[in-house]
Amino acid sequence: MPVIALNFVTVIHERQMKKIAGDDKLLRQMIAAMDEGFRVLEALRYPLTPAAQASLIRKRPALMRLFMKIYHRMPISRLVDGPVGEIVALSRVFHLLKEQTRVPTPNWDELGKCFEAKVNRS
Numbered sequence: 001m002p003v004i005a006l007n008f009v010t011v012i013h014e015r016q017m018k019k020i021a022g023d024d025k026l027l028r029q030m031i032a033a034m035d036e037g038f039r040v041l042e043a044l045r046y047p048l049t050p051a052a053q054a055s056l057i058r059k060r061p062a063l064m065r066l067f068m069k070i071y072h073r074m075p076i077s078r079l080v081d082g083p084v085g086e087i088v089a090l091s092r093v094f095h096l097l098k099e100q101t102r103v104p105t106p107n108w109d110e111l112g113k114c115f116e117a118k119v120n121r122s
Contacts, residue, residue, distance in 0.1 A: 001037025002053065004094060005030045005108070007087040008115040015081065021072035027065045031057055032107040037094065043101040084119055091115070 009030050013019045020026065038054040048054045057064050071077050082090075091112060098105060 001041065001094070002034045002057075003082065004087060004090050005033045005037065005111060007082045008033070008091075008111040010081050011084060011087070011118050012111070012114045014118070015078065017072040017077045021069045024065070027068050028061070029107045029111060030068070031061050031064050033105070033111050035061075036103065036105040036108045039103045040094070040098050040101050040105065043103050044097060087115070088119065 009020050009023075009026055010017075012026065013023065034057050035054070038048055038057065041048060095112075098108075
């Protein structure tokens with residue numbers, strides 16, 4: 001789930017990593033969306049691997065946001081992203097999984113809409 005959310009924000013800010021690092025609202029939303037994604041998987045009884053990642057996102061969202069700010073300021077962040085078509089496919093599969101649960105995913109849904117709007121403009 002984190003991979004999809006990370007790539008959502010990368011596309012939303014058109015691969016401008018420093019812009020992502022400076023967008024606190026978007027980072028908060030991304031981390032909340034990651035948590036929502038983990039909750040969907042848990043509801044479907046999928047094991048979270050690594051479980052520590054979900055724990056960090058849930059118990060220390062401010063620390064995770066700091067990590068994401070630092071990560072997006074590093075040059076390596078520009079080298080780590082998924083092809084848009086792959087992220088679209090992963091997002092569609094996750095949407096099907098999400099429909100099998102009653103887990104609310106408002107942050108995920110909003111990021112997904114913004115992502116799709118950017119992809120459709122391209």
